[in-house]
Amino acid sequence: MRILQISDTHISAEHADFSTNVEAIGEVVRARNPDLIINTGDLAMNGCISPVDLELAHNWQQSLGAPIFSVPGNHDVGDRPEIRADQALDSVRLDRFRQIAGSDRWTFDFPGWRLIGLNAMVFATGHQDEDAQFAWLEAAVSTDAKVAVFMHKPLFIDEPDEGPRGYWTVTPEPRRKLLQILGKCDLRLVASGHLHIARELRHGNVTHIWGPAASFVCGEIQEDLGGERRIGFIDYTFDESGFSHAFVFPENTPALPLDPVLDRIYGHQPDDIQ
Numbered sequence: 001m002r003i004l005q006i007s008d009t010h011i012s013a014e015h016a017d018f019s020t021n022v023e024a025i026g027e028v029v030r031a032r033n034p035d036l037i038i039n040t041g042d043l044a045m046n047g048c049i050s051p052v053d054l055e056l057a058h059n060w061q062q063s064l065g066a067p068i069f070s071v072p073g074n075h076d077v078g079d080r081p082e083i084r085a086d087q088a089l090d091s092v093r094l095d096r097f098r099q100i101a102g103s104d105r106w107t108f109d110f111p112g113w114r115l116i117g118l119n120a121m122v123f124a125t126g127h128q129d130e131d132a133q134f135a136w137l138e139a140a141v142s143t144d145a146k147v148a149v150f151m152h153k154p155l156f157i158d159e160p161d162e163g164p165r166g167y168w169t170v171t172p173e174p175r176r177k178l179l180q181i182l183g184k185c186d187l188r189l190v191a192s193g194h195l196h197i198a199r200e201l202r203h204g205n206v207t208h209i210w211g212p213a214a215s216f217v218c219g220e221i222q223e224d225l226g227g228e229r230r231i232g233f234i235d236y237t238f239d240e241s242g243f244s245h246a247f248v249f250p251e252n253t254p255a256l257p258l259d260p261v262l263d264r265i266y267g268h269q270p271d272d273i274q
């Protein structure tokens, strides 16, 4: 099973600054003819404001020539209210994502494996879908198969028991609960996006992989979190014994920084952005 993980495409009608990178990634993805594509979130730039960018992103994904699953990012459905009050996750934004891009949580089985897509944006929001997703996950991990989880935000930066990392990761309380539930299955992989950084680290049997963005990297607005700030995607091969993966960084996708266009896109400059 050949699976390509793309991430943080940030497709937009109004802010098309990074479309050359996204189109170049799309060309390489099509040429590799995968069995499945997974987008680990921030499909759109302004998806939580209007449906236009999400519809554009969906149409682009349909052009890639392979089945595709997506999980939502903060630019698609919003985030915790303390991150940005005017773009808090709510039911309207969630429903819009589901109608345009498909379910925000899903499973996909093939011999030896269960892939689980999670909506990382509901954690620590108090929205009813947070508990609903935990209950759904309890059932989803009831399998003898090896499990790979795909979600927008990483669980942590360096250590599973580290403290809050602000905007960058799942917060400690839902992280603890997630790891407790995922501890009931044969978890092998947690793949995420959001940081616009390519990185991998291993804890026990679990490989944690940060997918690079297809659009832009963060410059001075992001502290050093390790890994590589490059544009690309990940090429996985899964078989019944395990999986292998390779980061792919096409030559014609420069590491365009967000910083020069940040104010125009965001309208203001929050402390932490991505």
Ligand SMILES: [Fe+2]
Pocket: 008, 010, 041, 042, 073, 194, 195, 196, 213, 274
């Ligand atoms: Fe992003």
Ligand SMILES: [Fe+2]
Pocket: 041, 042, 073, 074, 075, 152, 193, 194, 195, 274
């Ligand atoms: Fe994000």
